[in-house]
Amino acid sequence: MRRIWLVAMLVTLAACGTAPAATAPSMRYQADATVLSSPEHGPQLCAAVAESLPPQCGGPDIVGWDWNAVKHSARGGVRWGEYHVVGTWDGKTLTLTDPPSPAPRRNAPRDRSDLTTPCPEPVGGWRPVDPAKATERAMEAAIDKARKLPGYAAAWLDQSYLDEIKGFDSQDPRWVERYANDPERLVLNLRFTGDPNVHEAAIREVWGGALCLSRARHTEAELRALQERAQKEIKDVHFASINERAGYVEIGLWVVTPRLQREVDEKYGKGLVVLEGFLKPVGS
Numbered sequence: 001m002r003r004i005w006l007v008a009m010l011v012t013l014a015a016c017g018t019a020p021a022a023t024a025p026s027m028r029y030q031a032d033a034t035v036l037s038s039p040e041h042g043p044q045l046c047a048a049v050a051e052s053l054p055p056q057c058g059g060p061d062i063v064g065w066d067w068n069a070v071k072h073s074a075r076g077g078v079r080w081g082e083y084h085v086v087g088t089w090d091g092k093t094l095t096l097t098d099p100p101s102p103a104p105r106r107n108a109p110r111d112r113s114d115l116t117t118p119c120p121e122p123v124g125g126w127r128p129v130d131p132a133k134a135t136e137r138a139m140e141a142a143i144d145k146a147r148k149l150p151g152y153a154a155a156w157l158d159q160s161y162l163d164e165i166k167g168f169d170s171q172d173p174r175w176v177e178r179y180a181n182d183p184e185r186l187v188l189n190l191r192f193t194g195d196p197n198v199h200e201a202a203i204r205e206v207w208g209g210a211l212c213l214s215r216a217r218h219t220e221a222e223l224r225a226l227q228e229r230a231q232k233e234i235k236d237v238h239f240a241s242i243n244e245r246a247g248y249v250e251i252g253l254w255v256v257t258p259r260l261q262r263e264v265d266e267k268y269g270k271g272l273v274v275l276e277g278f279l280k281p282v283g284s
Helices: 136-147 160-164 173-179 196-204 220-233 258-268
Strands: 028-038 041-046 061-063 073-075 078-089 093-096 152-158 187-192 210-215 239-243 248-253 273-277
Touching: 061 078, 136 152, 136 187, 136 196, 152 220, 187 196, 196 210, 220 239, 220 248, 220 258, 248 258, 258 273
Parallel strands: 061 093, 187 210, 248 273
Antiparallel strands: 028 041, 028 078, 041 061, 073 078, 078 093, 152 187, 239 248
8 A cells, every 4th residue: 555655753751951032921822732630640632642552651740620510531540531721821820811622623724845856846746767776665765865865855755646636535544545646746846954965876876766955054963963963952852853844852841931932042943843732822
């Protein structure tokens, strides 16, 4: 079975170091999230959930929670549900100011904006130069070879052709099996620091499909090193990952203030470490 390629890196940890800037005590924050309690702890807000039965997760405590006031699931002493929560944040605890409500269910639209190809489209459109080498195995070999070349930064597949297929549903395995990851129609994107074109001959030894080579500011290795440093130096990180295509490190915190992002920009370089707050200010 062919498959949609998705690279997602999530690191959950307890870090210490630079503390997030203080927030106004009266400022209210909101989130759509899982709330879970277990025999080990009371109601907590979860940014990530292990999909077991019962599920497992943990996070900051929630003050003012009443399971009797909300619909929820329960098993083995664990109670949980998906809710829209609103409250104040003291840096460690969310204190409810509004009754929780069911989290809205949304079907996220397909968004491949960050997977588009930066190279200009050739005359006649994107097509293989050697169809015999435009196979899934050849594509995997090309990516593997690229990762070993100097200056490697990122690899991704542009499958914009899927937008031309009427009714394509990325959630339906039948559509995915039939149309996704077609080596003869997708564009293999590889990004390197320096002049990326010096690597074309090596890649073309194994890959005959459509190819775009573009330039990056930082290698994948450099971003990973920056991620490790930021995880150690920024306090209360609940996840960290790198975005190879965009060339930055993303750090997840419960709350992010403009002041804290400015401090991080000054320390690591503007745009190199992007903070993502789980709790959003009400009204934002």
